[in-house]
Amino acid sequence: MARDTREPATVIREKTAARVRHIREQDMDAMVDDFYADDAVFMPPNQLEVRGREDLLEYWRERPDEGLLELELEPTRVENSGDLAYEVGRYTSILRPRHGALLQDYGKYLVVYRRQEDGDWKAVADTFNSDRD
Numbered sequence: 793m794a795r796d797t798r799e800p801a802t803v804i805r806e807k808t809a810a811r812v813r814h815i816r817e818q819d820m821d822a823m824v825d826d827f828y829a830d831d832a833v834f835m836p837p838n839q840l841e842v843r844g845r846e847d848l849l850e851y852w853r854e855r856p857d858e859g860l861l862e863l864e865l866e867p868t869r870v871e872n873s874g875d876l877a878y879e880v881g882r883y884t885s886i887l888r889p890r891h892g893a894l895l896q897d898y899g900k901y902l903v904v905y906r907r908q909e910d911g912d913w914k915a916v917a918d919t920f921n922s923d924r925d
């Protein structure tokens with residue numbers, strides 16, 4: 793595979809769009825494979841961190857069963873320096889809990905990326921939190 797020579801911000805914005813597409817299609821395996829580095833950590837609010845590929849797969853495979861219906865991500869800033877980059881943005885999600893009404897959530901997120909040996913950019917740290925009370 794040829795090394796991607798495009799601007800990191802372009803590649804990262806495409807990764808974010810693909811992430812949303814995979815989640816909408818409930819293809820969590822493809823999302824984890826495409827988006828996260830093998831040693832990535834995901835830090836969801838009010839939960840323990842999720843570390844490493846296998847735990848990320850397990851976590852994300854459970855999301856559709858827990859009512860994740862829709863996710864929108866809007867990157868507002870993407871910066872890089874060398875082999876590290878970060879993305880800051882806003883999200884909106886719609887959940888249908890097993891026992892309850894639809895819940896719309898919105899807030900902000902931060903993802904840190906590292907360029908991999910093959911030149912691809914993958915998330916190494918991912919977190920978000922709600923703007924709701």
